[in-house]
Amino acid sequence: MESKPGRIVVMWGHLALLAVITVVVVYYWMDTRAVSMQTVNLLLVQPASIFALLLVLCILPQCFRRVSEGEEIEKESLSELGRVFALMAVFITFALSMQYVGFDVATFAFMVIGLFLCGERNWFLNIGFSAVFTSLLIWGYGAIIPFPFPLTIL
Amino acid sequence: MTNRFSRRDMLRFASVGAAAATVASPAILRAQGSYPDRPINVVVPFDTGGYNDRLARAFAPMLQAELGQPLNIINRGGAGALLGHTYFLQQPDDGYTICASSFGPYVPLNILTQDADFSIDDFHMINLPSQDYTLMATEAGSDLESIDDVLARLHDDPSSVSIGIQPASADLVNLTILMEAEGIDPDALALVTYDGGGPTRNAAAGGVVDVALVGGEGFLPLADEIRPLLTFSDTRRDGWEGALITDVLGADAPFVSGSQRGWAVHSSFVEQHPDRYQILLDAIETASKNPDNIASLEEQQLATTWFGPEASNEQLRQTAALMEQYLDLLTDD
Amino acid sequence: MVDLNSLAGAFTLLTSSYQAWIWLIPGLMIGLFFGAMPGISITMAMAIFLPMTLYMDFLPAIIFLTAIYTAAGFGGSVPAVLMNIPGTTSAVATTFDGYPMARSGRHNEALGTALAASVFGTLVSYTLLMFLIAPVSRVVLRLGPLELFAVAVWGMMLIGSLASKSMLRGLLAGTFGVLLGTVGFSSAGHIRGTMGVQWLFDGVPVIPAMMGLLAASQLLGLINTKYLIEDEASRQISFRKIIDGMRGSFRQPFIIGRGAVIGVLVGAIPGVGSSISNLLSYAETKRNAPDSDTFGTGNPKGVIAAESANSSSEGGAMATMLALGIPGGGATAILLAAFAINNIVGGPSFIANQMDVVYAIIFANFAQAILLLIVGLGFVYIAGYVVRVPLRFLIPSVLVVATFGSFAIEGTAAGPITLVVFSVLGWAMVRYQYPVAATVVGLLLGRMLENELARTFQIGRQSIQGIFDYALTRPGALAIFGLMVLSIAASAYAKHRRRKLGRTILAGDE
Known part of the structure; x- marks a missing residue:
């Protein structure tokens, strides 16, 4: 490749995604081989894993982009990305904690924080809506699904 | 709580x-x-x-x-x-x-x-x-008329009969006991594995596999579509025809219930x-x-x-x- | 083929008592409501109301349950269109074009199109059922692993067409999905990739994973947007536009017909059903459409293809259940249980002796489909108001509903955990232009692909030669593969001709 002017920009996020996919595929392939080396067990998983890893290799160069001098790469503002990550973090916390703190408390807390993160600044509206929505949801799903779920207050 | x-x-x-x-x-x-x-x-x-x-x-x-x-x-x-x-x-x-x-x-x-x-x-x-009990069955129109036909073919070539079965099941234990008693190498069988009794029975009834071994009670709705060959029980069950395992391996035949x-x-x-x-x-x-x-x-x-x-x-x-x-x-x- | 005496008998059965009819509308409303709630499966809705039927006569009980069945099948498309949530596996392909339509302000049309396609599909499928119940049921049992493998491969073709922007990324997304779809027990009894987690033994929970990949990932990315539909004027709820959408559906009888045939045939195969048929129908429609480039960006034909196929799968599943007494899935298992409560056993002797009851069930389903058109119209009209809710309220609410839905499937933490893992994965994939839909397709088809391939290999005595010998004894499978190649070649040729034609016109302009 002839050298062009400009610098190389690394798309770290994309690189991380490919790393995750690679780790999962390699783990799964190795685990499958560890369980049994019978052809019937490897029939699909082995070729599919190799294929996936080859694809990762082909896509890898796309994580590095050469940007010519002066060209601006468009980027979303850091604060917008920050809000996405904040919501993601709250969502993960909610989904993993609901079993322990009770569905009612977890849902209400998630709704209040979620509404705030999404831009609702009127606290009366926020808390009111969250409370009503949480109650309705718990009553509705509670009436329908044949499983008990832990509640703390309701 | x-x-x-x-x-x-x-x-x-x-x-x-x-x-x-x-x-x-x-x-x-x-x-x-x-x-x-x-x-x-x-x-x-x-x-x-x-x-x-x-x-x-x-x-x-x-x-x-x-x-x-x-x-x-x-x-x-x-x-x-x-x-x-x-x-x-x-x-x-x-x-x-x-x-x-x-x-x-x-x-x-x-x-x-x-x-x-x-x-x-x-x-x-x-x-x-x-x-429940294991039943070996084949499709209604199969050329395998009885358990003797199946065993004769297996003695000839253990892989010549495709056998629908669930892995890690009571049926597999019963099949292996029978094969060992008959002196047929269980590892040489052409087993076709299914993940559930329903699919295994459908495979037998549709002639997708030559025979299938699976819980017999579930076969009742399909009774018209199959031919029962061998019941792994010491008494006749649910009116199925064909042989009992005790007919084949004697009165003290070992088998597990389904x-x-x-x-x-x-x-x-x-x-x-x-x-x-x-x-x-x-x-x-x-x-x-x-x-x-x-x-x-x-x-x-x-x-x-x-x-x-x-x-x-x-x-x-x-x-x-x-x-x-x-x-x-x-x-x- | 159609027995006139039984036909008359069916009319007598249905008209002799009002009892059979009073349960129709409640059944439809229950079905719509439950079907539209993410995570509440058709099976669950029917199981909850099964005890009620203990106190009904046989025919009203079956009509009530099939009304729930029919309406819940459509209900799933409402959240699919409005929120990109396929609450059931059968609404996956509905999201591909339905959600983009909604985002661009065509939510009314999308819902109307989906409703009409569903109703039309149901009608066609039950008509087919009336004539084909006996032959279809005979074919179903004879389908071997090679035929089913061929069907799965056909579905996999969709991955290629979903990867429009970058083929490499599309294939990686699809292959990754296939691998994830095979986690857990294989049909040969091996347990792989579970990291010791017991609930992974049966594989990655598909519905929570799907909701995460398709819906939650979208919602997380929408946090910096104010409304689902950016343009305020487009956020209206309009009966007229819903009706326009319905008309649009009726103008595509060929797509609906193809969807219905695919739906009935695939729906009749036990354990396959509507989750595969909507994908196949979408793939075929997209490949053969002159405007296939616009699929995935809000082409109503995509919605029609998906909805006609998933709703007509009900007819196929009913054929297998009535004629063979085999439940193809959870919903028909519940119906068989209702049969058992009334001491009726489905199967060959049932359709031989009680064809009048079979016809009565079919006619009742015609009535259901037509009533669904009316009840559904009101339902989608109300549901459409979702687009007016500001996203700052909608995002947390829908995330919570998705979480409850994912819990509702199994009643364990497995659902919510899967949901969040796949939400984050899906968000990252969308961000870097990987088609998450391809991962979903892989996830849905991976297990079928592997198990049927494994069984083909086992029947072929574990050798290449054996597999070829076996294939030669399976003309049906060869026919499916042949049809697939033919269909791909035909659409490639058509595309080539269109391109050539386009060039000539352009040349003429110059």
């Missing part, structure tokens, strides 16, 4: 409304404070629609009439009943959670092949009315609440022996026989022992 569950259950029953109102008999109001004074959960470790689910749902109103409390079926399927059995044992052993399952062969299989963290002693069988289904509680419940256990035991026994119930269940092709705890626990342990003997076969790679 206890309180919360009961309120949730009541809420659910209130909102499902008609359904619950019609099944909950007025007897609910009687006997405040004595067992049972609130609804009883029945854990079924299989999804809706299977034999265990149907049995539990059909028997529930009958047991309800005896106990005076509604029974609430909780389906907790998955991983060959491992999830449901684990879930059941995690529930309080106060008699308000009972289990309806194919304890044999699933509890031994969970323990032997899936590293389950429970043992067979954690379960106490109250009654196992349904005792699914042993019925009702169980925590073993610790029996020790800690002998009074409650007695109430539950009596209720199940009375409901099982009620002629109306027997007639109704038989019409739905569901089993009703009363064997009682002693025989039922003994039967399950026998299966477990045989399974353990053939353990290498179930986990073999």
